[in-house]
Amino acid sequence: MSDAILRAVLRRDRIVILGAVITLVALAWAYITWLAAGMDMLPAESGGMAGMNMSGSDGNGLLVPGIRPWSIADILFLFSMWAIMMIGMMLPSAAPMILIYSGVARQALARGRPFAATGWFAGGYVLAWTGFALLAAALQWALESALLLAPDMTISSHVLGGLVLIGVGLYQWTPLKENCLRQCQTPLAFIGRHGGFRREAVQVLALGALHGLYCIGCCWALMTLLFVGGVMNLFWIAGIAIFVMIEKMVPTGRWFSRSAGAILVTCGALLLANGS
Secondary structure: OOHHHHHHHHHHHHHHHHHHHHHHHHHHHHHHHHHHHHHHOOOHHHOHHHHEEEEEEOOOOOEEEOOOOOOHHHHHHHHHHHHHHHHHHHHHHHHHHHHHHHHHHHHHHHOOOOOOOHHHHHHHHHHHHHHHHHHHHHHHHHHHHOOOEOOOOOEOOHHHHHHHHHHHHHHOOOHHHHHHHHHHHOHHHHHHHOOOOOOOHHHHHHHHHHHHHHHHHHHHHHHOOHHHHOOOOHHHHHHHHHHHHHHHHOOOHHHHHHHHHHHHHHHHHHHHHHHO
């Protein structure tokens, strides 16, 4: 394959992959927006997620409230909500790594040494965040069961909310945060440190999952801010997603992260003072 043809194929691959990522993210955001609209229509006395009839509808596509205990369907619904939300929030920030894998894999194929399909790498990344979604759903269930979430799915206690803000802010300064952020900021270095690209699909799936785990290590604390601003607050969700992208892409991501951490600690202290 000549260099000109290879460059044309690489451009086509980038367009296809970016199109696939954009489509998945758009579908995820469409679902989140629809769900948030349904939540806005619930009366305050419905009691949040635990009071929702997850499988019911009023005929207009809105969820029908009804106070009742949690069921298996509620838990599965909550898990799927978090999983789709994580795709919408985190897949854009993984796009550079996915594109790098695709480009290297295409060049390896041209040399007669093919790697596993790009979808395996992206699938591993999504799988890692799906595991995180399960933990987030369990945390929301626990908070709901302890009556610590308001109907709009924000933490009802100023003290607990302030402690969450302070905890997230302090985590932004930890070595673990810095190391995980560095792994996310340098895709090629990450690949080099973990054995390079692989031919076997299972190995590529594991590599994508490992990248996802580092990403979780970088961002898990930020995701808990959803319980402060509202799990279904679209502006809060978008704000966190945009912050994550900036944090990973700017050269001074470390200081950007720490500055945000200092602001969060200050806000948490103010909320604690207000709560007392």
